[in-house]
Amino acid sequence: MRLHIAYKNYSSWSLRPWIAMKVAGIEFEENLLPFAHGDELAKLGARLGVPAKVPMLEVDGRVLWESLAILEYLAERYPERGLWPADAGLRALARCAAAEMHSGFTALRTNCPMNCRASKQMTPSAAVEADLRRLAELWARFEAADKPTGDFLCGAFSNVDAMYAPVMWRVRGYGLAVSPAFARWAEAVYALPAMREWEAAAQAESWTMPEYDAVG
Numbered sequence: 001m002r003l004h005i006a007y008k009n010y011s012s013w014s015l016r017p018w019i020a021m022k023v024a025g026i027e028f029e030e031n032l033l034p035f036a037h038g039d040e041l042a043k044l045g046a047r048l049g050v051p052a053k054v055p056m057l058e059v060d061g062r063v064l065w066e067s068l069a070i071l072e073y074l075a076e077r078y079p080e081r082g083l084w085p086a087d088a089g090l091r092a093l094a095r096c097a098a099a100e101m102h103s104g105f106t107a108l109r110t111n112c113p114m115n116c117r118a119s120k121q122m123t124p125s126a127a128v129e130a131d132l133r134r135l136a137e138l139w140a141r142f143e144a145a146d147k148p149t150g151d152f153l154c155g156a157f158s159n160v161d162a163m164y165a166p167v168m169w170r171v172r173g174y175g176l177a178v179s180p181a182f183a184r185w186a187e188a189v190y191a192l193p194a195m196r197e198w199e200a201a202a203q204a205e206s207w208t209m210p211e212y213d214a215v216g
């Protein structure tokens, strides 16, 4: 199984399946395609007949694209790894939140690009503030849900945590104010050994994207 990703420092979509696979103990080969520093991703997309975007998962002669579809595939293929919570109601909530991240939070995603090396103090725009309020609401809903104990949104780490993992970096990198529940969750995500591995790799990367480094 081969996961194509891009810059660990900047590629938020790459982080989602990568962290899910690491935390779930799914073995995979990783292929880094720094799309703004060469045309390898463009060539791969053309060869496989899919958009030249990461993440992409090559498995059993197939290519999968779109982060959320990859996470769904992994949950089905490894049902024992708990990538979605066992309880149907909690699973439905987790899926709604994961889908909301995939299609929403546009202001947060555009104005605060993931940059693991950033350490800034941004004054958020009104649109970013609105996204932060929505995060607080969502976290309150998970807090109120009937769920197993644990540091993550559904108790144990699951696909919904993977979908929001880049938000931890955004909040941390731009010094954004969040609810106490979100802050506790962000600490737990940051403390994951796999996240420490991701951060070390992001720090060690020599590629830079000046337009992202200038933000904040």
Ligand SMILES: N[C@@H](CCC(=O)N[C@@H](CS)C(=O)NCC(=O)O)C(=O)O
Residues within 6 Å of the ligand: 006, 010, 011, 012, 013, 014, 035, 052, 053, 054, 055, 065, 066, 067, 068, 102
């Ligand atoms: N909807 C896609 C988004 C993927 C995406 O936009 N990936 C970005 C990197 S974070 C990318 O590959 N960009 C390549 C480019 O813009 O050339 C998903 O969920 O996987």
